[in-house]
Amino acid sequence: MTRAKLCGLTRGDDLHAAVDAGADMVGFVTGVPIETPRELDPEAAADLVDRVPDGVTSVLVTMPDSPAAGADLVDRVGADAIQVHGFSAEEIDELAAATDRSVFAAVDAADDLSGYTAADAIVLDSTDEHGAGGTGETHDWERAREVVADLDTPVLLAGGLTPENVASAVRTAEPFGVDVSSGVEEAGGKKDHDALRRFVERATVESVRA
Numbered sequence: 001m002t003r004a005k006l007c008g009l010t011r012g013d014d015l016h017a018a019v020d021a022g023a024d025m026v027g028f029v030t031g032v033p034i035e036t037p038r039e040l041d042p043e044a045a046a047d048l049v050d051r052v053p054d055g056v057t058s059v060l061v062t063m064p065d066s067p068a069a070g071a072d073l074v075d076r077v078g079a080d081a082i083q084v085h086g087f088s089a090e091e092i093d094e095l096a097a098a099t100d101r102s103v104f105a106a107v108d109a110a111d112d113l114s115g116y117t118a119a120d121a122i123v124l125d126s127t128d129e130h131g132a133g134g135t136g137e138t139h140d141w142e143r144a145r146e147v148v149a150d151l152d153t154p155v156l157l158a159g160g161l162t163p164e165n166v167a168s169a170v171r172t173a174e175p176f177g178v179d180v181s182s183g184v185e186e187a188g189g190k191k192d193h194d195a196l197r198r199f200v201e202r203a204t205v206e207s208v209r210a
Contacts, residue, residue, distance in 0.1 A: 004204065014190070103121075107122060
């Protein structure tokens with residue numbers, strides 16, 4: 001069964017809707033050096049993390065200055081996992097050694113991923129010049145399929161996914177999971193609750209067929 005990560009949640013009612021939709025993971029953005037309507041301050045992120053029910057993985061999504069800063073921030077927020085953008089494989093190693101939380105390495109689909117062995121998961125995204133995801137742009141799902149086949153580490157497919165294309169993405173790449181943020185919004189940082197439900201439904205139904 002393909003797991004669904006619903007990311008960039010900023011409000012309690014959106015979190016509730018994501019959980020009701022069947023999300024396996026929920027993501028909260030804080031500590032990023034770019035402008036985004038999805039960013040929360042650490043206290044607001046921690047408040048939402050506290051509301052995540054058992055059985056759903058809470059994920060801090062961040063771009064810290066260093067592995068130590070990332071480890072400190074995830075402890076402060078209290079999330080189950082930390083997803084970092086813009087880190088080298090060596091920095092992922094350092095972060096994994098500095099925290100007991102799961103570590104997700106968000107990388108561009110075109111990168112060499114052979115060195116990211118310390119990551120608990122790879123988030124295969126379309127990134128901008130800062131190494132940040134959330135661009136809303138898709139990438140080569142056939143390339144993603146090769147990555148999934150080559151790596152022992154679970155791969156979450158991200159980048160431009162929507163309720164309309166997620167079934168095709170799952171069918172093509174056969175990832176461990178899919179990750180969506182802007183593709184299920186009615187406005188920046190505000191989720192479309194029907195889109196959340198349709199996204200999870202189509203991702204999981206297609207994985208059962210596959």
